[in-house]
Amino acid sequence: MLVYRLQTQEKPxxxxxxxxxxxxxxxxxxxxxxxxxxxxxxxxxxxxxxxxAKHEEVKELYQRLPAGAEPYEFVSLEWLQKWLDESTPTKPIDNHACLCSHDKLHPDKISIMKRISEYAADIFYSRYGGGPRLTVKALCKECVVERCRILRLKNQLNEDYKTVNNLLKAAVKGNDGFWVGKSSLRSWRQLALEQLDEQDGDAEQSNGKMNGSTLNKDESKEERKEEEELNFNEDILCPHGELCISENERRLVSKEAWSKLQQYFPKAPEFPSYKECCSQCKILEREGEENEALHKMIANEQKTSLPNLFQDKNRPCLSNWPEDTDVLYIVSQFFVEEWRKFVRKPTRCSPVSSVGNSALLCPHGGLMFTFASMTKEDSKLIALIWPSEWQMIQKLFVVDHVIKITRIEVGDVNPSETQYISEP
Known part of the structure; x- marks a missing residue:
């Protein structure tokens, strides 16, 4: 068995x-x-x-928050919720959002307030500051009275609405009635409710301005426009500020019904049954009727003089030149279409008095189209006129430029060559 020994050198x-x-x-x-x-x-x-410390404070004051029979104060519910949240630092109390225009507690803001004991309120304001303090006397008496008045008026409005509907069913006798717009009669209840709501809205708007909030300018303009359009009984005013001549837009109501309506709209224009319609509107209506009769006569005369042009029948064609004439006249298709509109509806459309052929000419005074193009793509821009029709057009309309195409036979050989010359 071999044994090996590792020899190491000690490092210095x-x-x-x-x-x-x-x-x-x-x-x-x-x-x-x-x-x-x-x-x-x-x-x-x-x-x-x-x-x-915050936990102990919440634990200590939470039991003392309910007011019970002792004196109490109002504190913002949102602030109390943040105070109970131990994860966020508590800010000073801010009750300004709950104030009315009289710098008192608004009755509509009670739902976002919390009634707490005076003992807890003293500790809150001493530790966190802020305000204003809203005690038991902070509720605004003026706003409460106004709110009660509006509620009573709304209840009265419901009763008056039924009364007016019953009065409208009865026939008006004699000259004791008053003219009221049908549109106003259909929406008078809604208009009255909006007037009552506007009073609250004005108070809230002034309160918002005091608290630093402003309304959007465009929204306020739109609201003003709507208010102008919804004024009661102004739907039967003519442009001259008098009673309109159209009886289809108004209705005769009894004196009793008008007195009920006038309670809600004291500034509404008043028109007794014997009130005459606007004299200026009568003159304009009579002139309009005369103009309509004149337009009908003109349209009938032009239709009788140019029947084929109106009905688009027996029209000449450049690609198949008619054999019985060597001359054709040109007008713009726009003139023909506008003229046909007038002849069909003379009371709605303005009469056509002139033939504007300058649109078919170039700046140098020549015709913008060639003979070949007028047989194809440019044929939709022009209308061909027979010589007999052209004579009638010159009598009925003012023509700025005469445009015609002449066919000429040239050459001595058979068949002779045909040329087409436009003027201009």
């Missing part, structure tokens, strides 16, 4: 000398690290102490 013990400046830097870093550890431990201890 060497000592490394660290430079003095490097040793100083290491000691300084070690000192800073130890200080940081001490600070962190102290901060952790303070945080734990604060948490314990």
């Amino acid at each position: 013990n060497t000592t490394v000398q660290v430079p003095a400046f490097l040793q100083e830097l290491v000691d300084r870093d070690n000192s800073k690290f130890e200080e940081w550890c001490i600070e962190m431990a102290e901060m952790r201890k303070q945080s734990v102490d604060k948490g314990k």
Whole structure:
């Protein structure tokens, strides 16, 4: 059996000398690290102490929060919820969002407030500050009275709505009635409710401005427009501020029904049954009727004079030139379409008085289309006119430029060559 022995040589013990400046830097870093550890431990201890103190505070005051029969105050419910949350620092109490325009507690904000004992409130304000303090006398009497008034008016509105509906069923006798717009009659209850709600809205808006909140300008403009459109009984006003001439838009109601409506809309325009309609509107209506009759007469005359052009029948074609004529005239297809619209609906469309052929000419005064293009893609832009129709068009309309195409036979051989010349 062979045995091997490992022979090792002892290494010399060497000592490394660290430079003095490097040793100083290491000691300084070690000192800073130890200080940081001490600070962190102290901060952790303070945080734990604060948490314990907050826990003890909540535990102590939670039992004293209910007011019972003793004096009480109102505190924001949102602030109380944050106070109960031990993970977040407690901020000063802020009750401004619950104030009305009179700097008192708004009756509609009671739901977001909490009634607590005066003892707990004293501790809260002494430790956290803030305000304003809302005691038992902080509830705004003016707002409560106004709210009660609005509630009574809404109840009265429901009764008056039934009364007015019953009064509208009865026929109006004599000249004791008043004209009311049908649209206003259909929506008068909603308009009255909106007026009552606007009073609350104005108060809340002024309160919002005092608390630093502002409304969007575009929204306020839209609200003003809606208010202008929804004024009661203005749907029967003509543009001149008088009673409109259309009886289909208004209805005669009794004096009793009008007095009920006037209680809710005292500034509404009043038109007794004997009130005459707007004289200016009557004149305009009479002139409109005369113009309609004139337009119908013009349309009938033009339709009779140009029946084939109106019905788009027996139209000439450049690719198959008609044998019985050597001249064809051109107008824009836009003119023909507009003229047909007027002839079909003379009371709705304006009469066509002129033929605008300048749109078919180039800046140099020549025709923009060639004969070949007018037989293909440009055929939709022009309309061909027979010579007999052209004579009638010149009598009925003002023509700015005469455009015609002439067929000419040239050459002595048979068959002769045909050329087409446009003017201009």
